[in-house]
Amino acid sequence: MTSHAYAVPGAPTTTAPEATGAPPAAGATAGLSPHPPAGPAGRSGAARRSGAFATPAARRRWWLTYLAVTGLAVCFAVGLLVWKNPMPPGTRGFWLIAERRLDAIVAMIVVAVCQALATVAFQTATSNRIITPSIMGFESLYRAIQTATIFFFGATGLTATRTAPMFALRLALMVGLSLLLYSWLLTGGTRNLYSMLLIGIVIGSGLGSVTTFMQRLLTPSEFDLLSARLFGSIANADSDYYPIAIPLVVVCAAALLAYSRRLNVLALGRDTATTLGLNHTRATIGVLVLVSVLMATSTALVGPMTFLGFLVATLSYQLSGTYDHRYLFPMATSLGLLVLTGAYFIMRHVFYAQGVVSIIIELVGGSVFLAVVLRKGRL
């Protein structure tokens, strides 16, 4: 139970690289990806006991990679803000346009934080680096809600429901569904994580068949409107949602970061964790609840992104070379941001095809998934 002994600097502290690189308005949100290891516990502790890295060189490499990834992400973000801005820099019009684009950057940051933290934590809790939390019915529920809206209220209904209360309702529904599943895990006769997962997926596919049916009855024009909404896209995010989404994400992310030492123990497996004095079931449930809130927020904000989290988490394990969640989390977050900003920047300014960004991320993530499964040969 070492986790209580140290004051974990989990609270979002604004940190040097991002605060200097990002434009002033992004400063508030840059704190979403804090650097937990900056606390005294991490550094002085490494001298005495075995730390997160085998050698000082590995630690140095982590910091270099992390700074490079974050720097690149910030570059792309700034690029998205100012590149091809039709107004001359510094004028009022310039800032107005930048401000509109900033909304998209904020959405990217929120999504990156949500997906990265949720996937890493979820994979640790399930002690499986292959599955991702996003297959657990969130997406089907999102699709079902969107389709039902246009089915019952028509195209105007879809526009009319783009308000903060509706967003909150969507969020509540998704979190509710997953909590229902978890409470079953906690109280039911079975304590099997996989069976719970599978039930989530199956409920999702049951919902999916209802959704497809409703879609079939739509007129083609309504369907076009809907299909734009069904793919994950930063454009789905509305700044009206931020007052709800951002605090939620900050709280959950902070909680997960504060939990990261316990996650390290959790990663050792059920038996070892119990021996070390951790209530395994309770810790797992706690993590899963946080994960579900994060995933629900991301999905409700921009729509389904099945393999973004997987892609980011896998890359993060490769690049980090450590088991320690205090290092994995920030790395994954920065990578997520890099993937999103990079993909949007390149698609917008090089290929002029920003509509399909999320699908391309899905394809890349999906291929990485297949490659990892086949190469590792182990789950």
Next chain:
Amino acid sequence: MVVLALLGLSLATGQYSILSHADGWEMFRNVRVPRTLALVLAGAAMSMSGLVMQLITQNRFVEPTTTGTTEWAGLGLLAVMVVFPRASVLGRMAGAVTAAFLGTMVFFLLLRRVSLRSSLLVPIIGMMLGAVVSAVSTFVALQTDMLQSLGVWFQGSFTSVYRGQYEVLWIVVAVVAAIFYYADHLTAVGLGEDVATNIGVDYRRTVLIGTGLVAVATGTVTVVVGSLPFLGLIVPNLVSMRRGDDLRSNLPWVCLVGIALVTACDLLARTIIAPFEIPVAVVLGLVGAAVFIALIIRQTRRG
């Protein structure tokens, strides 16, 4: 008997009154009979595919929808439609069957290379694989403006089955016959590679043949009817719960129960909101999901 009664009911159900119209008989021959035949063929084919796949993988939760086979068939179908927009039913089917076969082999390869700690992980991986494949399909469909028709295809429904549309399904009869022929071999495969080899069965060849048969059945049914979710999962499990695992004596039962289930679901789908009808896949999806969950709970209770 129950099956016969259901089939008779299926023949008799419909909005167009056969007896009171002059051309009733023609209507009957052109629409009702093909539809009922399609129900029989598709039901039998999909439930047997599920059974064969469960034997090959030695996993109770495997069937074409949980291994991505259906998604692969859809991708093949889409590919043919994009490359040859004027392809005949047979051409489309060839595409779907090829893709289904390749996809199923990918999944088996995956299972062989990956050691799984929980039998419940197999369908999870399969469904993720399916998600990857359907992301590819969606991307292609989006680029070629076929998203809604893709949705229509995947929605299993017997609405579009009438004379001249369903005949391809007769291929399934050959598949069913082949499965009957190979029943003993497949049962041996179900005991595992070592046992199968010991008793003189060429394991790899049998697996290949089994996969090929499943691919043909799935591909054909996907092209004509669409996906019938969970059918191959529920039926074999229900049958083997009652009767144990001998494939040869179970086969007729699996066929019959499959036919009965599809017919019952189709009747339900046709009558709930008559004069319209819901795609049978919706009914089947809901029923199937419920049964699937019950199976999972059962499995985990047993440990």
